[in-house]
Amino acid sequence: MKAEIITIGDEILSGQTLNTNAAFIGEILTKNHIDVNAAVVVGDKEEPILDAFKKAFINNDLILVTGGLGPTHDDLTLDCIVKFFNTELIKSEEVLRDIRTFFGKRNREVTPLNEAQALVPKIADVIRNHFGTAPGTWIEKDGKILVSMPGVPTEMKEMMKGYVIPRITEEKLEKKSNRIIKSLLTTGIPESYIFERLGNIHELLQGSLMAFLPSQFGVRLRITVDGDNSEEVKDKLSFIEQQIRAKVGQYIYGTDNDTLEGVVGKLLLERDLTVAIAESCTGGLISSRITNVPGSSKYFERGIIAYSNGAKVEHLKIDENMIDQYGAVSIEVARLMAEGVKAVSGTDIGISVTGILGPGGATFNKPVGLVYIGYCDQKICTAREFRFGDDRILNKDRTSQAALDMLRRNLLGIQYED
Amino acid sequence: MKAEIITIGDEILSGQTLNTNAAFIGEILTKNHIDVNAAVVVGDKEEPILDAFKKAFINNDLILVTGGLGPTHDDLTLDCIVKFFNTELIKSEEVLRDIRTFFGKRNREVTPLNEAQALVPKIADVIRNHFGTAPGTWIEKDGKILVSMPGVPTEMKEMMKGYVIPRITEEKLEKKSNRIIKSLLTTGIPESYIFERLGNIHELLQGSLMAFLPSQFGVRLRITVDGDNSEEVKDKLSFIEQQIRAKVGQYIYGTDNDTLEGVVGKLLLERDLTVAIAESCTGGLISSRITNVPGSSKYFERGIIAYSNGAKVEHLKIDENMIDQYGAVSIEVARLMAEGVKAVSGTDIGISVTGILGPGGATFNKPVGLVYIGYCDQKICTAREFRFGDDRILNKDRTSQAALDMLRRNLLGIQYED
Numbered sequence: 001m002k003a004e005i006i007t008i009g010d011e012i013l014s015g016q017t018l019n020t021n022a023a024f025i026g027e028i029l030t031k032n033h034i035d036v037n038a039a040v041v042v043g044d045k046e047e048p049i050l051d052a053f054k055k056a057f058i059n060n061d062l063i064l065v066t067g068g069l070g071p072t073h074d075d076l077t078l079d080c081i082v083k084f085f086n087t088e089l090i091k092s093e094e095v096l097r098d099i100r101t102f103f104g105k106r107n108r109e110v111t112p113l114n115e116a117q118a119l120v121p122k123i124a125d126v127i128r129n130h131f132g133t134a135p136g137t138w139i140e141k142d143g144k145i146l147v148s149m150p151g152v153p154t155e156m157k158e159m160m161k162g163y164v165i166p167r168i169t170e171e172k173l174e175k176k177s178n179r180i181i182k183s184l185l186t187t188g189i190p191e192s193y194i195f196e197r198l199g200n201i202h203e204l205l206q207g208s209l210m211a212f213l214p215s216q217f218g219v220r221l222r223i224t225v226d227g228d229n230s231e232e233v234k235d236k237l238s239f240i241e242q243q244i245r246a247k248v249g250q251y252i253y254g255t256d257n258d259t260l261e262g263v264v265g266k267l268l269l270e271r272d273l274t275v276a277i278a279e280s281c282t283g284g285l286i287s288s289r290i291t292n293v294p295g296s297s298k299y300f301e302r303g304i305i306a307y308s309n310g311a312k313v314e315h316l317k318i319d320e321n322m323i324d325q326y327g328a329v330s331i332e333v334a335r336l337m338a339e340g341v342k343a344v345s346g347t348d349i350g351i352s353v354t355g356i357l358g359p360g361g362a363t364f365n366k367p368v369g370l371v372y373i374g375y376c377d378q379k380i381c382t383a384r385e386f387r388f389g390d391d392r393i394l395n396k397d398r399t400s401q402a403a404l405d406m407l408r409r410n411l412l413g414i415q416y417e418d
Numbered sequence: 419m420k421a422e423i424i425t426i427g428d429e430i431l432s433g434q435t436l437n438t439n440a441a442f443i444g445e446i447l448t449k450n451h452i453d454v455n456a457a458v459v460v461g462d463k464e465e466p467i468l469d470a471f472k473k474a475f476i477n478n479d480l481i482l483v484t485g486g487l488g489p490t491h492d493d494l495t496l497d498c499i500v501k502f503f504n505t506e507l508i509k510s511e512e513v514l515r516d517i518r519t520f521f522g523k524r525n526r527e528v529t530p531l532n533e534a535q536a537l538v539p540k541i542a543d544v545i546r547n548h549f550g551t552a553p554g555t556w557i558e559k560d561g562k563i564l565v566s567m568p569g570v571p572t573e574m575k576e577m578m579k580g581y582v583i584p585r586i587t588e589e590k591l592e593k594k595s596n597r598i599i600k601s602l603l604t605t606g607i608p609e610s611y612i613f614e615r616l617g618n619i620h621e622l623l624q625g626s627l628m629a630f631l632p633s634q635f636g637v638r639l640r641i642t643v644d645g646d647n648s649e650e651v652k653d654k655l656s657f658i659e660q661q662i663r664a665k666v667g668q669y670i671y672g673t674d675n676d677t678l679e680g681v682v683g684k685l686l687l688e689r690d691l692t693v694a695i696a697e698s699c700t701g702g703l704i705s706s707r708i709t710n711v712p713g714s715s716k717y718f719e720r721g722i723i724a725y726s727n728g729a730k731v732e733h734l735k736i737d738e739n740m741i742d743q744y745g746a747v748s749i750e751v752a753r754l755m756a757e758g759v760k761a762v763s764g765t766d767i768g769i770s771v772t773g774i775l776g777p778g779g780a781t782f783n784k785p786v787g788l789v790y791i792g793y794c795d796q797k798i799c800t801a802r803e804f805r806f807g808d809d810r811i812l813n814k815d816r817t818s819q820a821a822l823d824m825l826r827r828n829l830l831g832i833q834y835e836d
Contacts, residue, residue, distance in 0.1 A: 013454045015445030016629060016640070019437055022459070027433030036431045037466060039459035041440070048456060055473060181432070192531045195490045202491075211462065212490045213429055214570065222429060277723075283709025284702025287723045291701025294777050294810060302729035305695075305705045305721030311763065315722070315733055345729065359712050369523065387524045391549060392712055394572060 001168075003029055004056040005039040008049060008067035008077055009151060012041045021066045021156055028160055032169060033179050034062065044068060049080045053146070061144055062168065067151030069134040071113045077148055081121050085139060085146075089119040092126050095135045102133055127163045131155045138167070178233045179226050184244060185258060186251040187218030187405050194219060197247045204243050208236060216397045217260070218251075250414050253405065260404045261289040267411040268299040268349075273377075275407070276345035277303040278316055278337040278352040280328065281371065286353065286400045301345045306337065316340030329354050331372050334383040338374030349410075350376040353403050355386075357395040369395060373403050375410055384416070419586070421447055422474040423457040426467060426485035426495055427569060430459045439484045439574055446578055449599055450587060452480065462486060467498040471564070479562055480586065485569030487552040489531045495566055499539050503557060507537040510544050513553045520551055545581045549573045556585070596651045597644050602662060603676060604669040605636030605823050612637060615665045622661050626654060634815040635678070636669075668832050671823065678822045679707040679714075685829040686717040686767075691795075693825070694763035695721040696734055696755040696770040698746065699789065704771065704818045719763045724755065734758030747772050749790050752801040756792030767828075768794045771821050773804075775813040787813060791821050793828055802834070 005025050011017040022039045029036050037060055042048040049068070056063045068077030082089060096118040103110045117133050120126055127136030129150065136149040136159045147164055149156045186194065191214045198204055213220040223240055227233040245252060254263045268275060277287050277300075287303035290296055306312040309328060313320050318336045326332040334354050342350025355371030362368045368390055374383040386402050388395045409416065423443050429435040440457045447454050455478055460466040467486070474481045486495030500507060514536035521528045535551050538544055545554030547568065554567040554577045565582055567574045604612065609632045616622055623641075631638040641658055645651040663670060672681045686693060695705050695718075705721035708714055724730040727746060731738050736754045744750040752772050760768025773789030780786045786808055792801040804820050806813045827834065 011629075012441075013444050013457060014448040015441035015443070016631065018441050019457075023430075023433035023436050025433070026431050030432040036461070038461075038470070039431055039437075041457035043454075043456075051477075052456070059469075183434075190526065192489045192529055196529060196531060209428075209492070211428055211492045212488060213435070214488065216572075222434070224428075279702070281709075282706070283714075283718070284697070284705035284721050284723065287702035288700070288706050288814070291699075291723075291725070292811060292814070296701075297725055300701075301726050302733070303702050303721075303723030303725070304733070305702065305709075305723070307709070307715055307721070308719050308763075311720035314762070315720070344732070345726075361715075367523070389523070389549065391572065393710055394549075396706070396710070 001034050001062060002037045002060045003034050003062040003064060004037050004060045006049075006052050006056060006063060006065045007039070007041045007151075008044065008065065009041070010043045012067075013043050021151065021153060024153070024157060025064055025066070025160060028165060029064075030179075030181070032165055034168065044074045044076060046076055046080055046083075049076060050084055053080065053084045057144060063144070063146045064164070065146065065148045066156050069136075069148065069150045071117055071134075078119070078121070081124075081137070081139070081146070081148060085121065085123060085141060087121045087123045090122050092118050092120045092135070094128070095120065095126055098128055098135070099133050127159050129155055130158055130162075136163070138164075178228065178230050179224065180233050180237050181222065181224050182237060182241070183256050184221040184223070184241065184252050185218060185254045185256075185260075186221065186248060187253055187260065187401050189219070189248060189251045190214075191219045194221070194248050194251075198244065199247075204240060206236070208240060210240075216394045217401045218253075250409075250417070253408055259289075259292075260401060260408065262293050264404055264407050264411065265290065265293045265296055265299065267408065269295075271411065273349060273411075274299050274301050274347040275349040275351060276301045276341045276347040278312075278341035278350065278374075279303060279305050280307060280312075280337070280352075280354040281357045282353050282396050282399050282403070283307065285396050286351070286403050289400055289404065301347045302341075304341055304344075312337065312340075315344065317344060327366070329356055329366055329370065329372065331383045331385060334372035334374035335376070335381055336374075338376040338383065339381050342376045348377060349407070350374070351403055351407055352383075353399055355395075355399060357388075357392045357399070358390055359392060371395075371399050371402070373399070373406050375406050377410065380410075419452050419480060420455045420478045421452050421480040421482060422455050422478040424470050424474060424481060424483045425457070425459045425569075426462065426483065427459070428461045430485075431461050439569065439571060442571070442575060443482055443484070443578060446583060447482075450583055451597060452586065462492050462494055464494055464498055464501075467494060468502055471498065471502045475562060481562070481564045482582070483564065483566045484574050487554075487566065487568045489535055489551070496537070496539070499542075499555070499557070499564070499566060503539065503541060503559060505539045505541045508540045510536050510538045510553065512546070513538065513544055516546055516553070517551050545577050547573050548576055548580075554581070556582070596646065596648050597642065598651050598655050599640065599642050600655060600659070601674050602639040602641070602659065602670050603636060603672045603674075603678075604639065604666060605671055605678065605819055607637070607666060607669045608632075609637045612639070612666050612669075616662065617665075622658060624654070626658060628658075634812045635819045636671075668827075668835075671826055677707075677710075678819060678826065680711050682822055682825050682829065683708065683711045683714055683717065685826065687713075689829065691767060691829075692717050692719050692765040693767040693769060694719045694759045694765040696730075696759035696768065696792075697721060697723050698725060698730075698755070698770075698772040699775045700771050700814050700817050700821075701725065703814050704769070704821050707818055707822065719765045720759075722759055722762075730755065730758075733762065735762060745784070747774055747784055747788065747790065749801045749803060752790035752792035753794070753799055754792075756794040756801065757799050760794045766795060767825070768792070769821055769825055770801075771817055773806075773813075773817060775806075775810045775817070776808055777810060789813075789817050789820070791817070791824050793824050795828065798828075
C-alpha cells in the first residue's frame with residue numbers, strides 16, 4: 001500500500017507554521033508498514049488543490065489530506081472534494097448532533113455557520129470529530145482511498161489513531177510486511193569516515209536500508225529492515241547492528257530518541273557519581289543540557305561559568321600565573337579548571353571547557369574553533385584539544401557534545417583512538 | 419515568478435525529522451515576493467525524485483531542492499540531476515580547494531570519498547559551501563531554474579541568503595510589487611490580551627495583514643503591508659506600528675530577527691554595564707543565551723549555576739539559615755542570589771533565578787512552574803514571582819526569557835504593570 005500526504009494551507013507554504021501534521025502522519029503510517037511516497041503542501045486555492053488530488057491518485061492507494069475544513073471563506077477542501085469526485089453535499093444528522101453537543105458543553109450558541117459544518121460529501125463515510133466541529137471524511141473510489149481531516153493537530157491525530165489507522169489495517173489486503181526502523185547515534189566521527197570504515201555497504205546491508213544523517217551533534221545511522229516475519233527482521237537487524245558496532249561502536253552513544261545528556265545521566269546514576277562543570281566558551285550550555293534531564297539534581301552539583309579570568313581564579317582556585325603563562329585557552333588551564341571545579345564542589349568528577357568559538361578572539365596561534373576540554377576524576381586528570389568550525393552557535397553545540405562524550409567515554413572506560 | 423520546494427529524505431517522509439528547510443525557504447521566498455506554488459517531500463529513491471523534478475517543471479519557474487547531497491550511498495540527488503538534464507559530472511577545482519581547506523582547518527585527512535564531493539554537473543554553476551563540503555548547484559534550462567542545496571540547515575540557509583536570493587532578485591524581470599513584512603516581538607503578555615488591547619483589528623489594519631504567532635518566548639506580531647509604491651507602504655506600516663506600540667509597547671523587546679539576549683547585550687554595552695548571573699532551575703540556560711551573542715565577554719562576567727545549596731552558600735555567600743528558613747525556591751533567596759552574584763563578581767548588575775520546573779520537586783505550597791527571578795543593581799535589589807506551565811524544557815525557555823526581560827525592563831526603566 002502506497003500513500004501520499006497532502007497538507008493544505010498558505011501558512012505552511014510561507015513557512016509561518018511548521019508542517020508537524022505531515023510528520024505525524026508520516027510517522028504513524030511508517031510504523032504501520034505503509035510506505036509514504038510523497039508529502040505535498042499546497043496553498044488555499046482551488047486549482048492547486050485539485051491538481052494535487054489528481055497527481056496523488058496516479059501513484060498511490062491512499063491519500064491523506066489535512067487542512068482547509070474550517071467554517072470560513074478560505075477553507076476550500078470540501079468544495080474541491082465535491083468537484084473532484086463529482087458528488088454533492090448532504091447534511092449529516094450525526095455530525096449535527098455532535099456539533100450541538102460540542103457548543104452546548106461550552107455554553108455557546110450554535111450559529112448557522114457552525115451548523116453548515118454538518119454538510120458532508122454524499123459518497124463519504126463520516127469520521128467524527130471528538131475535539132472540534134469539522135468532521136473528517138473517508139471516500140473510496142476505484143480501489144483507492146481519500147481521507148480528509150481537519151488541520152488542527154489534536155483533531156487530526158485523534159482521527160488518525162482512532163479511525164483511519166484501525167480501518168486501514170483492517171482493510172489492507174496485502175500480506176502485512178514486517179519492518180523495524182532503528183537509529184544508532186554516533187558522535188566524534190565524520191560521516192565519510194564511518195562510511196569508509198563500514199566497507200562494502202551493500203554486503204553489510206544485504207537489501208536493507210541505511211541513511212547517514214549528520215548534524216552538529218554527530219551522525220545518526222538510520223537502519224530500515226523489512227522481512228517476511230518478525231524473527232527474520234530481528235535477525236537481519238541484529239546482524240547489521242553487530243557489524244556496525246564492531247567497526248565504529250566506540251562512537252555510538254545511544255539509539256533512536258536517546259540524548260547524550262540522558263545517556264551520561266543514566267551512567268552517573270548507575271555508578272552513584274556526581275559531577276560539576278566549569279565552562280568558559282560554552283557559557284553554560286553543557287550544564288543547561290545536563291539539567292534538561294529530569295532528576296539531574298541527583299548527580300549534577302554545580303556549574304561555574306568562568307568567563308572572566310577573575311572567576312577562574314576565585315571560584316576554581318586556579319593560579320593566576322598559570323593563566324598568564326599558558327593563556328586562558330590552553331590545555332593546561334582546561335585541566336586546572338576541571339581539577340578546580342571538582343575540588344571546590346567536592347564531586348567525583350569535574351569537567352571543563354575553554355576555547356575560541358568566534359567570530360572574534362582568534363590569535364595567530366589560536367584560531368577560531370580551537371577548544372580544550374578537561375576531565376578529572378579520582379584517578380585521572382586530563383585534557384584534549386579539539387578543532388571545530390567558524391560558526392559560534394554551532395561550535396557551542398559541538399563543544400557541549402564533545403564534552404559530554406568525553407564524560408561518557410571516561411565513565412565507560414573507552415579510550416580515544418588518537 | 420512561481421516556485422516549488424522539493425525536500426529529499428526518507429527521514430522527513432517518515433516524520434523523524436521536521437521539515438524546517440521547506441519552512442525556511444517558503445518564508446524567505448515569500449518575503450522576496452516569490453509565490454510558492456507547492457512544497458513536496460520525496461524519499462531517497464531515484465524514481466520519485468525524477469518524478470518530482472518532472473512535475474515541478476510543469477508549473478514553476480524556480481525549483482529549489484534540498485537534501486541528498488552527502489558523500490554516502492543513500493545520497494541520490496546529484497545522480498538524478500545528471501539524468502534529468504542529460505549531462506555529466508565534472509570535477510570543480512574551486513570546490514576541491516574548499517573541501518581541502520575545510521578538512522585542513524579541522525586537522526583531518528581528506529579521503530577520496532570527500533574529494534568526490536568536488537564533482538558537479540557540467541551545466542551547473544557552483545554554489546560554494548562555507549559551512550560544509552557538499553556544494554550547491556544552480557542550473558538554468560528553457561528559462562527555468564533548478565537549484566540544489568545540501569539538507570544541513572545552516573549550509574542551505576547560507577546558500578539561500580548569500581547566493582540564491584541575491585541572484586534571483588537580480589534576474590527577476592517582473593515588476594517588483596511593494597511589500598514590507600515586519601514582526602514586532604513581544605514577551606510577558608498572552609496572545610489574547612494583546613488581541614483585546616488592540617481593539618478593532620480591521621480598523622487598525624485597514625486591509626493589511628497581521629498574524630499572531632505565539633511560542634514559549636512570547637508572541638510575534640507579523641505585519642504584512644502591500645501598496646502601490648514604497649512611500650505608501652512605509653506610511654501604512656508606520657501607522658499600524660505606532661498604534662500597536664501605543665497599546666502594548668512595553669512588551670515589545672525587538673523586531674524581526676532580534677533576540678532578547680541581543681537586545682539586552684546592546685543595552686548593556688551602550689550603558690557600559692556588566693552583569694553576572696546566578697542560576698538554579700535554568701541550569702545555565704540564561705548565561706548560555708547571553709553568551710550566544712558575539713562579543714558578550716565585554717559585559718558578561720561570570721555565571722554561577724548553584725544547583726546545590728552548598729554552591730549557593732559557597733559561591734554566592736548566602737546565609738544557610740536563610741535557605742533553611744524560606745526554602746531554596748523563595749523570593750527571599752532569589753533576591754539574595756542576585757545580590758550575592760553581583761557582590762562576588764564585582765559587576766554592576768546581578769540576576770538570579772530559582773524555581774521548580776518539573777516534573778518532580780513540587781510541594782504542597784510550591785507547585786511545578788513556580789519561579790522567582792531576582793535583580794540587583796547599584797540602586798535596587800528586588801525579586802518577582804512567576805507562574806509557568808508543566809513542561810520542564812518549555813519552562814526553562816520561559817524562565818530564561820522572563821529573566822532577560824526583567825533585565826531589559828530595568829535597563830530601560832520600564833515598570834511592570836502589576
